[in-house]
Amino acid sequence: MYKFLATIIYFVTNIVLRKVKVIGKENIPQNEAFIVTCNHRSMVEIIILAMALYPKEVHYMAKQELFKGKLLDRFFRSCNAFPVNRDNPGPSTIKTPVKLIKENKIVGIFPSGRREDNAPMKKGAATISVMSKSKILPAAYEGPNKFKDVIFGKDKCYIKFDQPIDSQSFIAAHKKNEAIDHITATLESRTNALIQTLKNEA
Numbered sequence: 001m002y003k004f005l006a007t008i009i010y011f012v013t014n015i016v017l018r019k020v021k022v023i024g025k026e027n028i029p030q031n032e033a034f035i036v037t038c039n040h041r042s043m044v045e046i047i048i049l050a051m052a053l054y055p056k057e058v059h060y061m062a063k064q065e066l067f068k069g070k071l072l073d074r075f076f077r078s079c080n081a082f083p084v085n086r087d088n089p090g091p092s093t094i095k096t097p098v099k100l101i102k103e104n105k106i107v108g109i110f111p112s113g114r115r116e117d118n119a120p121m122k123k124g125a126a127t128i129s130v131m132s133k134s135k136i137l138p139a140a141y142e143g144p145n146k147f148k149d150v151i152f153g154k155d156k157c158y159i160k161f162d163q164p165i166d167s168q169s170f171i172a173a174h175k176k177n178e179a180i181d182h183i184t185a186t187l188e189s190r191t192n193a194l195i196q197t198l199k200n201e202a
Contacts, residue, residue, distance in 0.1 A: 001078035002057055009047060010054045012151070019150055022052045023201075024161035029135055033101040034164065036137045037125050037187060039195055040110035042145040044157070049108065049139060052159040058108040059100050061124075093124065094131055101132040111187065121191075126183035130171060135164035138187055140194035158198050162190050 014020045036058065038049050050058050057080055064083035067073040076083075082100075084093050097107040107128065111121040129136050143157035144150050150157060165186055170179040 001075070002080045005079065006050055006054055006057070010051050013048070013051055013157070014054070017151070020048055020051050020157045020159065022159050022161070023198075025052075027161040027163050028053065028056075028137060029164055032135075033104045033106060033132075034135045034137050035097070035101070035107050035109060035125055035129055035132075036139055037109050037111050037191065038139040038141055038159075039191060040112060044143070044145055044147055044150060045110070045141040046108070047147065048141060048143070048150070048157045048159055052139070052161075053106065056106055058106050059097075060108040061097060061110075094128060097128045098132040101128070101134045111184075111191075121184055121188045123180050123184050125187060126167065126180045129165070129167040129183060130176065130180055133168060135166050136183070136187060137164050138162040138190040138194060140191055140198055142195070142198035158201070160194050160198050162194055165190070 036049065036053065038045050040046075046060060059080045059082065061084050062076060062081040064085050066081070067076055067083045082096050097109070100107050109125045109128070111125045125136055128134075139159055139161050141157070141159055144153055144155050149155065165183060167179070167183055170182050170186075173179070174182060
């Protein structure tokens with residue numbers, strides 16, 4: 001389902017409408033699994049981030065409330081999403097994305113949740129990066145917050161990628177918990193800088 005829907009949306013948004021502008025595409029890791037993070041205010045970032053990485057597939061960490069009922073559960077899982085209990089995170093919160101990365105897949109995480117820009121980040125992305133020995137690709141989105149505005153509005157959708165953060169370089173210099181704190185702080189700083197430059201460029 002993911003590939004089918006992504007191909008259709010990519011054709012509409014990127015080829016026909018030319019609405020998606022990707023900056024820093026050269027920073028996307030090639031031939032390796034990684035974590036991609038992004039700011040998050042609506043469902044639009046999820047779709048546009050996937051379009052910026054197309055044809056690569058992203059496996060998104062999503063709140064478990066979206067998976068209520070067999071039909072919704074089946075649909076979201078077919079779209080490469082996996083549920084997470086944000087209020088009471090259990091071992092699967094880490095185990096599932098680590099397993100996906102070890103299977104050479106890309107994991108998408110929104111460390112600040114659905115909040116305003118400059119919100120404090122949670123440590124999940126950094127923890128998963130350390131556990132899976134993978135890099136974090138910081139990204140930021142600026143543009144319409146409603147999909148109807150993406151299709152019918154005039155404003156473009158901007159995604160900007162920064163250079164990947166290598167968690168192993170932090171592990172080499174710090175104890176595990178300290179490394180996770182430093183990675184989270186670095187990711188937060190990089191993301192806020194990306195948001196600011198996008199606001200100036202968009």
